[in-house]
Every structure is written in C-alpha cells, then in structure tokens.
C-alpha cells in the first residue's frame with residue numbers, strides 16, 4: 001500500500017481489480033473525478049479477477065452488420081458485406097428471462113439488454129478492440145455469414161482486455177494498489193459510507209473517500225461460504241477462475257445494512273477437466289472447460305447418464321450442468337464420444353479438447369475397464385440410446401453450428417433432445433470431468449443507478465456496486481456471455497453516478 005496520508009480524500013475508491021472495477025474507474029475519470037483509487041486484493045501477477053480467464057465474449061443486442069461494423073473497424077472489405085444475423089433486444093431479454101425460469105429482476109435485466117450495445121461502443125471508444133469470435137464466420141454460397149447470437153469478442157480474449165485496461169489505468173493518474181484487500185466499509189454517524197479499511201501484508205489503513213464502489217466479485221473462491229450458501233459438497237467443487245473472490249464485498253456490505261438479493265443458493269458451474277489444477281492457472285484460461293457434451297454422452301461411473309446433453313444450445317445449458325456432477329459417485333463423470341464426435345471437438349477453433357487428458361479405446365468395453373465404469377451398465381446406456389435415435393438430416397451443417405434439434409433420442413431417461421448422433425464409430429474417447437464453479441448468483445440489491453440499497457430499499461449513501469457482486473441478475477441459469485456485458489453496463493452507470501452524486 002503506498003503511503004496514503006490520513007487526511008487524503010478520494011472522490012471514488014473502487015474495490016477490486018477486475019474488468020468491472022477498471023471500467024468503473026475509467027468512467028469515473030471521464031465524468032470528472034480527480035482522485036480515484038483502485039484497491040486490488042490480488043498481487044500484480046494475478047490481477048484481473050475472473051475476467052482474465054474468459055474468452056472475452058459479450059452477449060449484445062444488435063441489428064446485424066451495421067452495428068457490427070461500428071464496433072469493428074478492422075473488418076476486411078468482404079467481411080464488411082457479410083450477413084450477421086441480428087440479435088434483437090427482445091430475443092436477448094426473453095432468452096435471458098426464460099433461462100432463469102422467469103425469476104430474474106426484470107428491470108435490471110432490461111437495463112443490461114437495452115444498454116449492452118451502448119456499453120460495448122463506449123469500450124470501443126476507450127480503445128478496446130473487438131472482433132468476430134473465431135469460428136463464427138462461415139461461407140455459405142459465396143457469402144460470409146455469422147449466425148451465432150454471440151459473435152462479439154474482445155481482441156486477445158480476457159487477457160487482452162485485462163492488459164488493455166491496466167495499460168489505460170497506468171497511463172492515467174488513477175491510483176492503484178495491488179495486494180491490498182478491502183476489509184471494512186467506514187461510516188459516519190449518519191450511516192454514510194466515507195471510506196474503507198484496507199489491509200496488505202504490512203499494515204491496516206483507513207482511507208477516506210466521497211464514494212465507494214464494490215466491484216470485487218462473489219464468493220465462489222470461499223469454500224466455507226460455498227458450503228454455507230450453496231449446500232452440501234459445494235466446498236469440494238473446483239474453481240474455474242481467480243482465487244480472490246472470497247465474498248469480502250458481500251460481507252462488508254451486509255455488515256452496513258445492505259440488502260442481500262437474488263439467488264444465494266445457486267451459481268454458475270460447468271463441467272471442467274477433472275484434473276484441473278487448483279488454483280486455476282491463468283494461462284489455461286478456458287482450456288479446462290468441457291462444454292461440447294452436446295456431441296456425445298455424459299455418464300457417471302455407474303455407466304448411467306444424468307443430463308440431457310442436447311436439451312438446448314450449449315450457451316443455455318453449460319452453466320447449469322456442472323452442479324449435477326457434484327451429485328454423482330465420487331463427484332466425477334465422463335464425456336464419451338465416438339470418432340465422429342471427437343473429430344468435431346478436434347476441429348473446433350478453441351483448444352479446450354486439444355492436448356488435454358483423455359482416455360481412448362477401440363471398444364466401449366475396454367473404455368469402461370480403463371476408467372472403472374460399470375461395463376454392463378455403460379453398454380446398456382449406449383445401446384438404449386442408439387436404438388432410440390430418431391434420425392434428422394442436417395448432419396454436416398451441425399458439425400459446426402451446435403444443436404440439431406431434429407436428431408433426438410426422446411424415449412430414454414433422461415432423453416437426448418438434440419444432436420442424437422449414433423455412438424458407434426470407434427475408437428471411443430472419454431474426458432473425465434468434475435464440477436467447476438464460475439461465479440455465484442447471490443449478491444447485493446442495487447437500484448438502476450447502481451446505489452446499494454438497505455433493508456428499506458433506500459440507498460446507502462456513498463455506496464455503489466457493479467459486476468458479479470450484484471444480485472438479481474441470474475437465478476437458475478446464465479445465458480453464456482452475459483457476465484462481461486453486465487459488468488460493462490453497470491460500470492458505465494455506476495462510474496458516472498459515484499462521481500456526480502458527491503461533487
């Protein structure tokens with residue numbers, strides 16, 4: 001912690017050093033704040049929170065190629081003419097709401113949807129580059145086509161975004177301390193937030209500020225809180241991202257009377273490589289994710305399936321399916337593919353199934369023996385599945401596109417509601433997976449201005465929150481690529497209000 005004089009008064013203190021925090025600080029400066037301090041608990045080599053690990057994909061409502069052109073000036077002449085399927089705001093909203101079983105906070109969700117394009121444009125104006133995510137542009141009848149609703153990716157993925165934002169901060173006069181965790185919010189006798197207590201290895205210090213923005217994530221890295229709020233065995237889940245999101249911001253805010261909000265017993269969790277190192281390695285990024293189960297079958301060591309691998313597009317199932325692995329024997333499962341399925345995995349532009357641990361065998365019997373899966377049960381599972389397949393007819397197209405809904409095995413339990421390709425072309429491949437928690441859904445209640453609300457739904461003067469720490473954004477599910485968008489939308493709003501309210 002640098003020497004911050006006792007009488008020093010900041011305009012804004014931003015707690016956290018992830019994408020939301022940095023964008024908030026940049027916005028606060030744009031809006032006229034003179035003295036801004038970012039406090040990041042992680043050391044410099046671990047800075048950037050979960051955002052660093054991401055592929056940097058943003059879910060954005062847009063009207064097709066014109067909007068895309070406005071975000072991506074580097075498109076080639078041919079790309080500037082391509083067809084990009086629009087992703088209208090009402091589609092974004094209804095997929096978002098439906099995925100959350102109708103439970104989401106409608107006004108917050110609308111805010112994210114309606115401001116998504118504007119927030120990304122603002123990031124672009126701040127020098128952040130965007131491109132079409134790898135593998136999303138295809139050639140159809142001599143025309144380039146983008147069908148995927150989430151093709152917008154920042155250049156260099158999460159790491160590139162992080163580096164860019166830290167460079168911007170470094171070139172500004174925004175102050176930044178690493179290895180400095182905020183431990184407490186300071187209040188005056190009227191209950192207004194007037195600063196923070198922060199701690200590094202050597203000292204604990206009180207720092208004064210006119211406003212404080214909490215952008216320090218959820219409690220996914222805190223085993224005790226996971227067991228307490230998410231339930232049995234969640235302390236044993238693997239963590240996909242940074243290790244510093246211990247629920248500090250939530251605890252501090254609740255201590256000063258903030259209102260807990262949203263679904264505290266639920267989280268975003270996916271299948272990840274069972275051998276994923278802990279803590280997660282930043283250089284692995286998304287490599288440990290195993291979410292292309294839609295081309296195979298997922299079984300436990302009893303040889304039984306437990307999810308509908310083809311229930312929906314991957315973006316709408318992957319964040320839910322991790323939780324079910326925790327309930328399987330030894331909390332482990334196997335994604336099984338035949339050579340057709342594995343070829344799809346190996347031909348993807350991402351390297352999540354390339355050069356990673358797997359087991360292969362010429363027969364399912366051998367595969368079962370190698371992995372100590374109940375052999376008879378596995379053979380029955382695969383036979384029942386193959387016998388139940390109702391064939392569709394667009395195999396080649398969906399080798400690349402994701403989900404073919406007319407390829408179904410509807411009568412087995414659970415059914416496979418899409419991409420039910422026969423599992424009969426040896427060799428067979430198995431990828432061992434466990435539950436990997438990404439982030440928690442429970443959080444703080446804020447109003448549309450990003451002010452943290454107390455039990456009476458009144459703003460706590462001087463306290464704001466943005467990003468993963470917010471409650472009410474996700475309940476039972478998460479539409480892929482909404483986290484970064486939510487962070488950017490709220491950073492822009494909160495960064496402005498935290499300054500304007502306390503001039």
Ligand SMILES: Cc1cc2nc3c(=O)[nH]c(=O)nc-3n(C[C@H](O)[C@H](O)[C@H](O)COP(=O)(O)OP(=O)(O)OC[C@H]3O[C@@H](n4cnc5c(N)ncnc54)[C@H](O)[C@@H]3O)c2cc1C
Pocket residue numbers: 015016017018019020021039040041042047048049050051052053054055056057058059180181182183215216217240241242244245246247248249285286438439466467468469480481482483484485487
């Ligand atoms: C592997 C992976 C892939 C993902 N892919 C995508 C994707 O492609 N698209 C998408 O939209 N979302 C994705 N997400 C989700 C996304 O990363 C989060 O939604 C987003 O990063 C949340 O941003 P944030 O700034 O709120 O939190 P974070 O990025 O997690 O930042 C929180 C920061 O707070 C700091 N902190 C914590 N406690 C304290 C304290 N007491 N004092 C000071 N600092 C503190 C942490 O060190 C950290 O720097 C992915 C997540 C993971 C793990």
